[in-house]
Amino acid sequence: MKIALLGYGKMGKTIEAIALERGHTIVLKTSKTVNQAIKNADVAIDFSIPGAAVNNITHCINHNIPVIYGTTGWLDQYDRMVQLCHEKQGAFIYASNFSLGVNIFFQLNKSLAKMMATLKDYAVSLEEIHHTQKLDAPSGTAISLANDIIKNHDSYNHWALDQNQEKTIPITAKRIENVAGTHTVTYTSEVDTLEIKHTAHSRQGFALGAVVAAEWLHGKVGVFTMKDVLNIG
Known part of the structure; x- marks a missing residue:
């Protein structure tokens, strides 16, 4: 081509x-x-x-x-x-992210959100880490992950950066030198924590x-x- x-x-x-x-x-x-x-x-x-x-x-x-x-x-x-x-x-x-691995991760995130929707003791949160040259926060990938959780989990209707409010998915955005991109979705209860994570090694x-x-x-x-x-x- x-x-x-x-x-x-x-x-x-x-x-x-x-x-x-x-x-x-x-x-x-x-x-x-x-x-x-x-x-x-x-x-x-x-x-x-x-x-x-x-x-x-x-x-x-x-x-x-x-x-x-x-x-x-x-x-x-x-x-x-x-x-x-x-x-x-x-x-x-x-696409907010063209990585083949991330797009598989998107599907895992949707499936997990559906499974966790009935388990009200678990609270979900997101973290994304990128290089210091990335200006937008949270990343488009983190926003896509949050929106997919909202569509598949009736306990949440909004996401927010660095805020922990009712029915809101908190997203933490970190900027660290030479990090290509890491996204983590975490479900936490009093008894345990369930986490899925994608780590990019390069561009x-x-x-x-x-x-x-x-x-x-x-x-x-x-x-x-x-x-x-x-x-x-």
Whole structure:
């Protein structure tokens, strides 16, 4: 495939290396406004900034280029982009985290929430740890985990950062040098603690997942998720 990389920071460069290893070609790499060179691409992978989301996704869809989008912090416009994709018969995947392992972790989290829903003695909490360069907190992955618990566990209707309130899932966000990403979901009662955890060892997992998603999306029409890519859930 011919791939356009929108957002050529650390993640973009890691994606580039993996894409080249898998036999793909990079036809555009930019951290600036999308330009006409993107018309040569079979698919775009975007890890730029939240403020560029609507412009970049719209440009790709209008030019019939499938787009993989991995930046968080813009989801108030997500439904608008989904509508545009359907109107233009485009192809689009957004994920808060493209790691294959994390997406399996998402499914484990949903299943566990359903099992714990009737066990009212257990209180749930989340912790996420990332590198010090990550500006948003909590992470998009932590928010996805919390929202999935809320959908599958009737004891909770909200999440909050560093707060412990009734019917609220508390999320703790830590920033530590050189940590790729760790997410922990914990259920605690007076008698024991149950915990599931995903630890990323490097950016490779996120980048590989984005390339695998791009390979899967190429030639398709519609709005999809990583559950479709992995055929889970």
